[in-house]
Amino acid sequence: MSQPVLSARGLGKVIKGRTILKDVCVEEHRGSVIGVIGRNGAGKTTLLDILLGFSPPTSGESKVFGHDSLALPATVKGRIGFVPQQDELIPMITGAQHLALHSSLHPRWNGDLVDRLARAWEVPLDRPVQVLSVGERQKLSSLLALGHDPELLVLDEPAASLDPLARRRFLQELLEISSDRTRTVLFSTHIVSDLERVADRIWILREGALAWSGELDTLKESVVRLQVRARRALPPGLALPHALTQQVRETWASALVSQWSPGEVQSLRDSLDAEVEVQNLGLEDLFVELHA
Amino acid sequence: MESAPTLPARFFVLQPASGVPIYRQLVDQVQRMVASGQLAPGTALPSVREVAELHSVNPMTISKAYALLEGEGVLQRNRGKAMTVAAGRRSQGTLAQRLRQLEPQVDALVLAARQLELDASDLAEVLRRKMGGKS
Numbered sequence: 001m002s003q004p005v006l007s008a009r010g011l012g013k014v015i016k017g018r019t020i021l022k023d024v025c026v027e028e029h030r031g032s033v034i035g036v037i038g039r040n041g042a043g044k045t046t047l048l049d050i051l052l053g054f055s056p057p058t059s060g061e062s063k064v065f066g067h068d069s070l071a072l073p074a075t076v077k078g079r080i081g082f083v084p085q086q087d088e089l090i091p092m093i094t095g096a097q098h099l100a101l102h103s104s105l106h107p108r109w110n111g112d113l114v115d116r117l118a119r120a121w122e123v124p125l126d127r128p129v130q131v132l133s134v135g136e137r138q139k140l141s142s143l144l145a146l147g148h149d150p151e152l153l154v155l156d157e158p159a160a161s162l163d164p165l166a167r168r169r170f171l172q173e174l175l176e177i178s179s180d181r182t183r184t185v186l187f188s189t190h191i192v193s194d195l196e197r198v199a200d201r202i203w204i205l206r207e208g209a210l211a212w213s214g215e216l217d218t219l220k221e222s223v224v225r226l227q228v229r230a231r232r233a234l235p236p237g238l239a240l241p242h243a244l245t246q247q248v249r250e251t252w253a254s255a256l257v258s259q260w261s262p263g264e265v266q267s268l269r270d271s272l273d274a275e276v277e278v279q280n281l282g283l284e285d286l287f288v289e290l291h292a
Numbered sequence: 293m294e295s296a297p298t299l300p301a302r303f304f305v306l307q308p309a310s311g312v313p314i315y316r317q318l319v320d321q322v323q324r325m326v327a328s329g330q331l332a333p334g335t336a337l338p339s340v341r342e343v344a345e346l347h348s349v350n351p352m353t354i355s356k357a358y359a360l361l362e363g364e365g366v367l368q369r370n371r372g373k374a375m376t377v378a379a380g381r382r383s384q385g386t387l388a389q390r391l392r393q394l395e396p397q398v399d400a401l402v403l404a405a406r407q408l409e410l411d412a413s414d415l416a417e418v419l420r421r422k423m424g425g426k427s
Contacts, residue, residue: 009424021334033350033352162355165367171348172345175344175348175349175351179344181352185320192309193308193309196308196314197347197349197350216313217314221316275403277400280311282309282311285311286311
């Protein structure tokens with residue numbers, strides 16, 4: 001298998017005695033669109049910062065294109081594009097001036113792509129940044145991160161301030177950018193519906209730990225809710241296989257189970273002498289259930 | 293070769309927020325339409341890119357669905373051209389197979405009917421009416 005674009009082992013971060021991240025292990029390969037979700041304060045921004053080498057971990061290590069995050073050579077940095085949650089634009093100068101500045105710093109600047117995106121996203125380039133809305137600033141900072149054709153694009157809450165239409169256009173471009181399968185996109189979000197459209201892999205962060213990581217399709221197919229209605233009272237010690245959460249009350253049981261395969265339903269019906277309904281859950285429900 | 297009719301991309305109903313993965317929704321829809329004869333052999337499918345763009349979803353999930361359908365012999369890949377519905381599929385969708393595809397929906401219906409204390413004859417009556425009185 002090819003070298004991972006991103007990898008982390010046992011990554012932890014403690015700030016002033018408070019654990020922000022614990023034991024995060026990931027490995028991602030070229031061509032994936034990875035979505036990171038978690039509640040506020042779950043550690044999303046800290047994780048992205050550590051992966052990119054902006055801040056050192058307290059324990060463990062991470063690599064980008066095979067190089068330690070804390071010692072990325074300039075050539076590797078040139079292959080990364082990053083859009084921080086708080087933009088780092090200069091208030092007094094215009095978007096066009098920002099673009100000119102960035103293009104002069106990058107030998108491989110893709111002016112055509114930038115022009116096309118600036119039009120598609122309706123970014124006002126002729127006004128100083130200080131008069132732009134938050135959404136416009138966000139789009140401008142994404143443009144700046146994309147101009148040098150990065151192989152790894154990391155975006156921290158990129159679409160949070162965009163209206164639904166602008167968000168849709170923005171996501172379409174992200175997909176377009178990743179569609180040749182040579183680039184990798186990693187983005188964090190609270191907006192579960194965005195993630196369901198574009199991500200093929202997800203990381204779910206819960207209180208600093210990785211609650212789940214892998215393919216979104218696998219998550220939706222293998223973690224399901226079972227509703228059980230038995231003809232007689234269910235045994236008090238009933239343990240449904242691979243239950244993450246479970247409630248049993250007389251003839252009724254409800255459980256969230258992992259590692260589910262559709263073939264199991266008949267044997268469960270027989271063994272419990274019960275109606276068993278299998279509910280596939282959307283990501284929003286899964287997210288809530290995994291935090292229950 | 294004469295050009296085959298093409299299914300428009302908006303014919304697919306994709307719901308990203310559903311618990312059923314997007315590729316699975318697409319596979320099920322194509323299988324149903326082929327089994328019922330709505331999609332005749334030779335009909336061209338919209339390109340991966342077209343479906344992905346129209347629905348703003350990851351193209352990979354669409355190619356995954358098409359690849360699965362090809363593996364099952366439902367679709368046929370044509371060098372440099374759109375994928376088409378493979379020949380002779382209709383006859384392979386036996387009654388039992390087609391009924392099996394409906395099982396999740398039937399399970400949900402049966403459950404709802406039980407909760408409402410309706411029995412099989414009540415349901416049959418409604419189904420007969422909705423489906424046009426064929427008995």
